[in-house]
Amino acid sequence: MSTQQPTMISFAKDLPNICSLAGLLSALLGIYHSILGNFQYAMIGILWAVLFDWADGIIARKMTGRSNHHKAFGPQLDSLIDIISFGIFPAVFLLSYGNFNTWFLPGAFLILATSAIRLSYFNVFGMVDGKTYKGLALDNNVIILAFFFLFEGYFNHTLFSVILNILLMVMLVFNLAPVETPKFTGKWFYVLIAYTVVMTILFLFLS
Numbered sequence: 001m002s003t004q005q006p007t008m009i010s011f012a013k014d015l016p017n018i019c020s021l022a023g024l025l026s027a028l029l030g031i032y033h034s035i036l037g038n039f040q041y042a043m044i045g046i047l048w049a050v051l052f053d054w055a056d057g058i059i060a061r062k063m064t065g066r067s068n069h070h071k072a073f074g075p076q077l078d079s080l081i082d083i084i085s086f087g088i089f090p091a092v093f094l095l096s097y098g099n100f101n102t103w104f105l106p107g108a109f110l111i112l113a114t115s116a117i118r119l120s121y122f123n124v125f126g127m128v129d130g131k132t133y134k135g136l137a138l139d140n141n142v143i144i145l146a147f148f149f150l151f152e153g154y155f156n157h158t159l160f161s162v163i164l165n166i167l168l169m170v171m172l173v174f175n176l177a178p179v180e181t182p183k184f185t186g187k188w189f190y191v192l193i194a195y196t197v198v199m200t201i202l203f204l205f206l207s
Helices: 008-013 015-037 041-062 068-097 102-127 139-150 157-176 188-206
Strands: 131-136 179-180
Touching: 008 015, 008 068, 015 041, 015 068, 015 188, 041 068, 041 139, 068 102, 068 139, 068 157, 102 131, 102 139, 102 157, 139 157, 139 188
Parallel strands: none
Antiparallel strands: 131 179
16 A cells, blocks of 8 residues: 655755755855855855754754654755755855856866765765764865865965865865765854854955
């Protein structure tokens, strides 16, 4: 006897998925401001995307009574949003900061390719254990990028765009490297909240 499938819209009412979609909105705002050249605002958007990305999993683990359908749907939605937040965003950010010069297209493609490979690998093999990833998680890329971007004013635009490209390429190596990296959980979430708030204030001041 077959069971009735839930409607698609029913998943949009699930609190962890709402949190995931809030992260998607934040990433969209980051991409939007990247294209407009409002790079400080773009950084604010993507940092909040990371915060919502961490929060949806925490909320899902604390909730009880969720159906198996909802438990299976959430990670799929999260993975699709991750490719936008941590793949498309940094690629667009690099292209925009480089004034959409064709020299930055290879770097942007490598960012997208690495993100797709890493997320596909994770979807198949998962974590090494509950506290360890294989390779550097993609969300760490934009956390590091945001901190690095605080020093943008100390360089001329052309030089910084080259340095930015190199930094992103180095992080891609660590994303795919066969090394074990820790998953930041527990109290690290509160550290991320503080980091996001402080960085938001700093980027608003610099904008």
